[in-house]
Amino acid sequence: MRVLFVNPPVLPSGAVPPPLSIATLAAYVGPSCTSVRVFDGDLIFFDPAARTRHVLRERLTAELKEFRPDAVLVTSMYNNSAIAGLMMATVKAVDDTIKVLGGGPHFGAQPKETLRAVEYIDYVIAGEGEAGLKALIEAWVQGSDPSACPNLAWRENGAFRQNPKGELLDLSSLPNVWAASAGALNLQAYRDTISQTSPHRSIYTEAGRGCPYNCNFCAPAQFWDRRYRVKTPDQIAEELRYLHTAYGYDAFILVHDLLMVDPRFVRTLSKRIGDLRLPIRWMANSRTDLKHARDFDNLAKSGCWRLFYGVDSGSARIQRVMNKELDPDEAFDVVQSAVLGGVGAVCSFVVGHPEETAAELSASILLGARLKVAGAENVQFHRLRLFPPAPLAVGEKLTELLRNAELDETTLRLEYPLPEITAEERATIERNPRFYAGYFPPASKAGTAEEISQVELFFTQAIAFAPLTVYTLGQMSSVNIVELFQAHLAGYGFIDRYVFNPSDISIPRNWAALKTRLEAMAAAAELDVDEAALVSALLDYEDSRMRFVHRQPANSAAILWQDETAVTRSKVAVDRVIEAMLIGGRPDPSMRAEVTMLFKRGSDAVVVVG
Incomplete structure (x- = not known):
């Protein structure tokens, strides 16, 4: 059985990370196959001149004719799902007897909608992929009926069929993913995309899966059934050692929805990594209410250089509405303590919840400014998007939120892996709001969908450049900072996302645009003479x-x-x-x-x- 894994392009910026989920699948099912290979669109698109449909089809066609796979598995993120469909069509055009499978965060979360929306797909692996894919491959090899394979979805006589979920994988059964997938994946090709002037060589590597919490906007927790699982500390340490000694990687993003939940595990892992005595560093996800995850001195000594905190709201009420249940004041204290303890922090907020008011969104912005001043490396604002299987994005709740939603074409164009979207691709997305729900933002009490999009764009960069000005203006203005910003947009017009680059906070042109708008907002804030002078001095x-x-x-x-x-x-x-x-x-x-x-x-x- 010859299996080709396909990673559709996601439009990488800078170095190309190896596709972690595909590497894991290839390592796990490799022993059941005659041969396994990976075709990575991101690696092709690293060359800007190659970012065309023609090149992608040409390269994939050549790969298919040379490798001659029996089955092709295509993974999907939301922003590359339409391109995934194009690549599936290419597979069938080369040889329509090749079995085409889909999986990943999008197809695997919506198997029924995928089989309805994507013409050239034969099967979908719903949810976690390893066990179902291995059972399917072994059924094909043995010539037995694959319809009993766990997590499998398919069409049968025009009807949708889906098998029950299997048991979640015991992650300790996984091999060293990078060593085991070496025959399918050329890690050196990814390593070579890192600039020689880069101070570190970063890579994503898996530590585990599953967050036990139940935030209503979060899809990954539900995708993994809210079951906290980890590889063993020895497994993780060995993968880090292998990647460092074989390829020179020295900065590891330990992929796990919420790694720091288990205090005993974190202590053991920190010790194992420290015992390697290698010049490496690592980062992971945490929560600010995990009291045991505040031993920042020892974390720093083990090489932990950064923790990611989903703070998500500066409003206690919205924390409850989101089912997040963090204390914003405690969140600030914990981030400040982390920085003082030698561990950097990245803080993220979700904005535009349907129930969020402008005042509550303003509280998030002001908290974000305080976190930046307290030493957070980066403060991010992300508009709430409807990604199944998040509790907000399934069933009748999704139906209700999509009722008056419109396609967010600006975000679609920014995230699309190709320089342009064809009319057919755009129409396909617009006809399928339930399948492409992430591009149909819900209404919010804090503002229109486009206003929330502008908040996301403007304040992520405004706080990176001018947290003192943003905070002081928000405290002194006669209205809250979001209402002030909305009035400014009404008078000055929306920010052009194609000029004001949202992915790079170091561009002087962006600062010039920000400064002009902050000056205009200050002029409209009904400040007295002394207050206006203070804001002006801070901006200077x-x-x-x-x-x-x-x-x-x-x-x-x-x-x-x-x-x-x-x-x-x-x-x-x-x-x-x-x-x-x-x-x-x-x-x-x-x-x-x-x-x-x-x-x-x-x-x-x-x-x-x-």
Whole structure:
């Protein structure tokens, strides 16, 4: 049995990560096959000149004719599912006797909708793929009836058929994924996409699956049946050792929906990684209410350089509505403690929940600004999207939320793996809102779908560049920061996503656009003279800092402007504003003062020298 795994392109930015789920499947079913191979569209699309349908079809056709697979399994994310359908059509055009299977976060979450929407697919592996795929391959090899295979869905005489789920996999039974899939996957080709100037060589590698919590917007927890499972610490440590010694990877994103849930496991894993005595580092997902996951000193000593926290809302009520149940104040304290303990933090918010008001969304934005000032490396705002099997995105709830939803063509175009979308592809997506629900954003009490999209775009970058200004303006404005922003959009127009690059927070052009809009928002905020002067002084300070950090020409406040050091004038005691933010206080005009600030390359410290 010859099996080809196909990873449709996702439009990578920068280095191409090896497809982890496909590598795991190839490693697991490889012993049951004569030969296994991986065709990765992302690796092809690493070359911008190759990002065309013609090249993709041509390369896949050549692969099919040379390898001659008996079965092709195509995985899918939501943004590459239409391209996955194109690749399936290519398979059938080359040889319509090849069995075509689908799986992954999209097809595997919606098997019935997939078989209805995707013409050239024969089978879908629903949910976790390893056991069902292995049983199916073995049935084909033995010539037995595959219809009893767990997790399998298919069409039969025009009707939909789906078998019951099998037992979830014992992850300790997995081999070293990267060593076992080496014959199918050329890791060196991925390693070679990393820039030689990059300080680290990063890779995603699996630590486990399943989050036991039940946030109503989250699809992965439901996909894995909310069962917390992990590989053994020895398995994980061995994969890290192998990847480092064989390929030079030294920064590991340990993939797990919520790895830090089990304190005994985390302690053992930290020790195993530390015992490797290799120059490597790792990061994982955590929650701010996991009291046992706050031993930041020991985590840092084991090489943990960053934790990802889904804070998700600054509103206690929305925390309850989302079924997240975090305390926003506790979340701030934990992130600050992590940073002080030597572990970086990335914080994420979900915005535009159907029940969220503008005031509650504003609370998230102001909390995000405080987290940035407390040392979070990155604060992200993500619009709520309807991805089954999240509780909000199934059954009658999904039907209700889609009732008046419209296709978000801007997001579709930004995420699409190809430079353009054909009219046929667009029409296919628009005709299938239940299948492509992620592109049909729900209404929110906080604003229209497009307004929430603009909040996501603007404030992710505004907080990266100007958290002091955003926070102070939000505290002093006569209306909340979201209402102020919406009024600004009404007067100045929406931000063009194609000009204002949402994927790169280091572009000076973006800062120029941000600064102009922040100035306009401040002018409309009904501030008194002293308040307006404070906001203006903060924006000037953040302009100076942005210019230094991103090696741009100095502004008129500069006294000394060198590559490693700069000295600049400021009309605000920035340290006092930061002190107020760290306690959730309100900056006030008394914080205005003529001071001199020192910037040093590589340091985030705020240094007042006079």
